[in-house]
Amino acid sequence: MDAVAERENQFDLNADQRAIKEMADAFAADRVAPHALEWDRERRFPDDVIRETGQLGFGGIYIGDDVGGSALGRMEAVLIFEALAAACPAFSSFISIHNMAAWMIDKFGDETQRQRLLPPITAMEQLASYCLTEPGSGSDAAALKTKAVRGAGNGADYTLNGAKQFISGAGSSDVYVVMARTGEDGPKGISTLVVPKDAPGLSFGPLENKMGWHMQPTRQVIFEDCKVPAENLLSGEGAGFRIAMAGLDGGRLNIAACSLGGAQAALTKALAYAADRKAFGQTIDRFQALQFKLADMETDLQASRIFLYAAASRLDRKTPDASKWSAMAKRFVTDACFDIANDALQVHGGYGYLHDYGMEKLVRDLRVHQILEGTNEIMRVIIARHLVGR
Ligand SMILES: Cc1cc2nc3c(=O)[nH]c(=O)nc-3n(C[C@H](O)[C@H](O)[C@H](O)COP(=O)(O)OP(=O)(O)OC[C@H]3O[C@@H](n4cnc5c(N)ncnc54)[C@H](O)[C@@H]3O)c2cc1C
Numbered sequence: 001m002d003a004v005a006e007r008e009n010q011f012d013l014n015a016d017q018r019a020i021k022e023m024a025d026a027f028a029a030d031r032v033a034p035h036a037l038e039w040d041r042e043r044r045f046p047d048d049v050i051r052e053t054g055q056l057g058f059g060g061i062y063i064g065d066d067v068g069g070s071a072l073g074r075m076e077a078v079l080i081f082e083a084l085a086a087a088c089p090a091f092s093s094f095i096s097i098h099n100m101a102a103w104m105i106d107k108f109g110d111e112t113q114r115q116r117l118l119p120p121i122t123a124m125e126q127l128a129s130y131c132l133t134e135p136g137s138g139s140d141a142a143a144l145k146t147k148a149v150r151g152a153g154n155g156a157d158y159t160l161n162g163a164k165q166f167i168s169g170a171g172s173s174d175v176y177v178v179m180a181r182t183g184e185d186g187p188k189g190i191s192t193l194v195v196p197k198d199a200p201g202l203s204f205g206p207l208e209n210k211m212g213w214h215m216q217p218t219r220q221v222i223f224e225d226c227k228v229p230a231e232n233l234l235s236g237e238g239a240g241f242r243i244a245m246a247g248l249d250g251g252r253l254n255i256a257a258c259s260l261g262g263a264q265a266a267l268t269k270a271l272a273y274a275a276d277r278k279a280f281g282q283t284i285d286r287f288q289a290l291q292f293k294l295a296d297m298e299t300d301l302q303a304s305r306i307f308l309y310a311a312a313s314r315l316d317r318k319t320p321d322a323s324k325w326s327a328m329a330k331r332f333v334t335d336a337c338f339d340i341a342n343d344a345l346q347v348h349g350g351y352g353y354l355h356d357y358g359m360e361k362l363v364r365d366l367r368v369h370q371i372l373e374g375t376n377e378i379m380r381v382i383i384a385r386h387l388v389g390r
Contacts, residue, residue: 017076020076024058024084027056027083028086028088032091033088036358039090040090050091050094051127052124058124060099061080062074062103063118073312074312075309075316081095081261082258085258086262088365089369090214090365092258093168093255093369094216096251097130099254100248101175105117105177105194105234107243112231113194113232126174126175127174128173129168129169129170129221131195141179143185145162148191155230157229160225161224164178164220166218168213170204172216174197175194175196175197176202178223180223180240188238188241190240191239192234192235192244193228194232201224201226202221203222204220206219207219211364212364213364214364248373249315249322250315251373252327253311253312255369256311256330259304259338263297263304266362267344269359271285273348284347301336301337304332312329321386330373331380334366334376344359
């Protein structure tokens, strides 16, 4: 039994799940992998290829089919993000953020909003971004200051002022799911508004020059007396922090899946390289020190996969401990998989440090997964809160 078949058996993937995974694997190998290094080098956002995934149903993986979504579960989403990330973690993670933002509209929008906003998003005719972080508030998201005041246009519009920091897809996305303050300080004063790219008063900062994720833009999103129709408010005023956190439960699994796919690619490359590269008269995979490193990498990779699939299953079943499992899986998998990619680079020696071998990109891309969707320190805060209370 090969490694893939063994994995499927272990988790009892059904025929549909196997077909979805095969479709994602094929798309990743055909449309993403051959270009990933070039996109990274040229800092090119391949929005044509990203939009193509809409035809595969990846624009609304766990969104209702009445609005064009695929109506799949978290387990299927994890399989898709893992497969895409094996070709390019940054490509996969952009699609994961799009899905997180779309799900927030699906879950917390009313029927009119769902029918009006979601079909172009699930079709990937419109790309969506998630806007929570601000220059002065990251981990402490409930301290956000971007203000939304209702009143303009006889109450038909909100006026937004403030800025969001580090927004993935900013400037390229068509729709921004924005958490803004409509009331008191703290989490209860936050609301969620869907802001279209052409909203008057919306602009974007310059491209951030960052360590990895080069193929997707990261910029500030700036609101200067930005007018947003009140009909784009999700779930009423004050629900925004709950919506933002609910989005992140699934987002954390998705980003962990992106780490898993990247680490699998890194280990596969390391095994092939070690079987080929010679030193001291033999291939380097004959050295026990290196074999032990490979053995640890495989063990940590499989532990990550088992943990992640278990967490996805809990979120699918909506178990009461699903948030804790999402946080634990995000912490464990993104840490372990970064180390696997870094070890795989080491196995390549000096060649691992060269761009053309694809290893240094994997390390750079996976590093940020330990920081975003809540840092791994904040994951520990969440897990501990479940264990010992506040
Ligand atoms: C490339 C990239 C893309 C991003 N994309 C998006 C996006 O699309 N949308 C979005 O909203 N945000 C996005 N982010 C923002 C990301 O979610 C934040 O950077 C992250 O939440 C951390 O916030 P911060 O950078 O302000 O760090 P801070 O909150 O200032 O944290 C600094 C350090 O202090 C630690 N720390 C803080 N509080 C505690 C505590 N209570 N206990 C222990 N340690 C603590 C943190 O773990 C961290 O190590 C992105 C970030 C990057 C780098």
